[in-house]
Amino acid sequence: MKLRLLAGLAALLGLVAGPAAAQFTSVVSPTGPVTAGPYIIVDAHTGETLLQSNAGAPWYPASLTKLMTIYIVFQELKAGRLTLQTAVPFSAHAASMPPAKLGVGVGQSITVEQALESLVAHSANDVAAALGELVGGSKPAFTQRMTQTAAHLGMTATTFDNANGLPDPGNLTTARDLVILAMALIRDFPQYYSYFQTQHFMLGKRWVGPGVRFVRMYAPYADGLKTGFICASGFNLVGSAVRDGRRLIGVALGFRRADLRDEFLVRLFDEAYSLKTGGARPKVWQIHNDGGQPPVVFSQSECGTIRYDMPGDAAWLGTYGTWAAARQVYDRGTTELNRMGVAQPGKEYILPVTVNKATRQAAIIADLQPGIAQRLCADYHARKQFCEVKKPQDFEAPFRGFWR
Secondary structure, eight states: OOHHHHHHHHHHHHTSOGGGGGGOEEEEETTEEEEEOOEEEEETTTOBEEEEESTTSOBOOGGGGHHHHHHHHHHHHHHTSOOTTOEEEOOHHHHTOOSSOOOOOTTOEEEHHHHHHHHHHTOOHHHHHHHHHHHHSSHHHHHHHHHHHHHHHTOTTOBOSSSSOOSOTTOBBOHHHHHHHHHHHHHHOTTTGGGGGOOOEEETTEEEOOOOHHHHHTTTTEEEEEEEEETTTEEEEEEEEEETTEEEEEEEEEESSHHHHHHHHHHHHHHHHHOOOTTOSOBGGGSOOOOSOOOOSSOTTTTTSOOOOOOSEEEEEEEESSHHHHHHHHHHHHHHHHHTTOSSOOEEEEEEEEETTEEEEEEEEEEEOTTHHHHHHHHHHHTTOOOEEEOGGGOOTTOGGGOO
16 A cells, blocks of 8 residues: 555544544555545345445535435425425525525525426535525424434434535434435435436526536446535445346445545445345344544645545646646647557646746646556657656645656
């Protein structure tokens, strides 16, 4: 395991006390091990748990909270108390929510259908708050209903204190509980489940998207549900897929990058579909919720800063005056990798490097499989062009080593 990964894992676990450290595990990625939080895959029909790690560990749900908001809206639609065309007005409180948001003005409204689409395609915090006020009459009344509904469904470690998942110590759940919620959404409201396939929609002349990337990555099997992120929880995902007539539901929590989370869940689904268990494994409702407080994935001082959390090697192709120029060099590098027949071409990493108050953009093809960065640079060197292999531990602020 690379030194950078070990150091990062130690720092991450240092943020949490005692038993919480056990909530993180090392999982496989195409280019090396990465750190993950709890995860679980369950057969939606039988409830059999096919794969899991720390599924009962406490976690902040982030925007996965909106799954419960949607569940309650579906209840109201089914009962006839709402229709898809019912107006959802925006109070000053709802309109004040931070992004991601639709930005609907105070006193303006959208329809319930547009609200549902925006929760999936855009994870709009203002919309979730507005729906909570519409259905519950007030934020406290709606969140009380959310928590009561969770208990009724058997989500024994879940509480809610807002409708959107913005940071709040009162929003708590587990991977186990989130699978139970996803199962209930699919079981109880098949007539509305297609909203979880929303990738984008038009709000007037405005395009709203881009939806859940996992659904596109795991096509044609994946068919919903939802992502979520706050600093404390990291990148999280609840996904569902149907393959050979069998529906599985998966949860992956606590990743430090969204793409690694999505890639991991795809591999986890593939592994789960290959298992032959005969229904002998524990059911999801038999998994014990552990209790306690969730760990923290990103501290506030670290969240939003430039990080290289990729396990693979990188090929640095020089540093340029503008982002556009660096991107052109990156594109030429990926074209060269394609010519070489590389199946995993790496990821874009245009890194701003500041030296003596001057900022330039380093063109980097990141997260390459072992040996690929060396092959690419050897090809560049043969043509007397600049290319330098960088290891994960080389990416340390202020990045002066990338100035050329």
